[in-house]
Amino acid sequence: MSDPRPGARQASRLPAPAPTRVRYAIVPVPRLSLQTVARRSGVHPDLIRRFVALGLVEAERDAFGGLVFEPTAPAALARVQRLRTGLCLNYASIGLVLDLLDRISMLEAALRRAGTRSETPPWT
Numbered sequence: 001m002s003d004p005r006p007g008a009r010q011a012s013r014l015p016a017p018a019p020t021r022v023r024y025a026i027v028p029v030p031r032l033s034l035q036t037v038a039r040r041s042g043v044h045p046d047l048i049r050r051f052v053a054l055g056l057v058e059a060e061r062d063a064f065g066g067l068v069f070e071p072t073a074p075a076a077l078a079r080v081q082r083l084r085t086g087l088c089l090n091y092a093s094i095g096l097v098l099d100l101l102d103r104i105s106m107l108e109a110a111l112r113r114a115g116t117r118s119e120t121p122p123w124t
Contacts, residue, residue: 031060031068041074041081048077054091056080056098 038045051057052067057076059067083094 030071031062032071032073034067034069037069037073037077041077043077043081051077051080051091054095056091056095 032040034045034048037043038048041048043051048057049067052059057069057073057080059069059073062068079098080094083089083097084091087097089097
């Protein structure tokens with residue numbers, strides 16, 4: 001039998017909404033302001049804003065629209081600066097190198113968890 005309500009048949013074909021995942025921090029995570037990160041890393045705030053725009057450093061916006069960073073941001077900035085000065089890479093290349101290094105770290109961690117990684121490399 002058909003449903004007398006118009007549109008009831010179409011509504012039944014719609015996929016169920018995906019459950020939203022809400023995460024609450026047990027302990028508040030301290031955030032660093034742009035000025036604090038600039039002072040700790042020795043990098044000009046404008047350059048940090050550029051790194052955020054390029055996706056080289058992670059940042060969020062606070063309630064007032066200002067940039068806030070994780071406590072690890074100065075170390076991430078130092079990594080970007082080392083790649084820039086040490087290897088003379090441009091910013092697009094730095095993004096690629098950072099992605100590859102992160103991927104290598106994830107693969108090595110997976111190998112360690114699986115117990116298949118030996119201490120000596122296979123080429124020695």
